[in-house]
Amino acid sequence: MSIFIPHEYHKSIHDIDLLKLYENGKRLILTDLDNTLVSYAEPIPTEEIRAFKKKCDEIGLTLVIISNNNEKRVKRFADELGVPYLAKALKPLKRGYRKLTLGYSNDEVAIIGDQVLTDIVGGKRMGFYTILVDVIDYKTESWKTRFNRFFERLIIKKYNIKGDKHGRT
Ligand SMILES: [Mg+2]
Incomplete structure (x- = not known):
C-alpha cells in the first residue's frame, strides 16, 4: 500500500525473527547503521551487534x-564487524x-532501518522487504535527521x- 508503511516494525533489531526471514526466502539483509545497530556516539560494534551478525551467519543471511x-x-564500524558496506549511499x-x-532478486532482500523517509521509502521503492526499528538515541542526531523526523x-x-x-502491507 503506502510507500511509508514497513512490512514489520520492532523496538529493536534484536526482536527480529531472523529464522523466519530465511524461511520466507530472504538471503541478504541490508541494514542501516546509525540508530539502527548502534547510536551515532558508538564508533565500533557492541557485543550485541557482534552476536547479531553471528546469528545471521549461522542462519545463512548475508x-x-x-x-x-x-x-x-x-x-571503521563495518570492518570491525566483518561485513561489506556502502557509505554515502x-x-x-x-x-x-x-x-x-547484484546477483539477488528483489524478494531475497530485506532492509532494516530506523528512518521511514530514507530506509523504508528506499527499500519499498526497490521492492524489498522492509523492517522498521525504533531509534536508539535521538539526542545524538544531526539537524538534518531531526528535520526528517518532524x-x-x-x-x-x-x-x-x-x-x-x-x-500494514
Ligand atoms: Mg539511521
Whole structure:
C-alpha cells in the first residue's frame, strides 16, 4: 500500500525473527547503521551487534551495511564487524541499493532501518522487504535527521505504523 508503511516494525533489531526471514526466502539483509545497530556516539560494534551478525551467519543471511553517513565512520564500524558496506549511499535513491544487491532478486532482500523517509521509502521503492526499528538515541542526531523526523512523526501517526498491525502491507 503506502510507500511509508514497513512490512514489520520492532523496538529493536534484536526482536527480529531472523529464522523466519530465511524461511520466507530472504538471503541478504541490508541494514542501516546509525540508530539502527548502534547510536551515532558508538564508533565500533557492541557485543550485541557482534552476536547479531553471528546469528545471521549461522542462519545463512548475508549482512551488509548501507549508510548515508561518511566513509570514515561506516568503514571503521563495518570492518570491525566483518561485513561489506556502502557509505554515502544517498538513501532513498536506488543507486546504492542496486550496487549492493547484484546477483539477488528483489524478494531475497530485506532492509532494516530506523528512518521511514530514507530506509523504508528506499527499500519499498526497490521492492524489498522492509523492517522498521525504533531509534536508539535521538539526542545524538544531526539537524538534518531531526528535520526528517518532524515529517516522520506525522507519517507514523497517520498510518499508525508503531501501533497495531492493521493496514500494514
Ligand atoms: Mg539511521
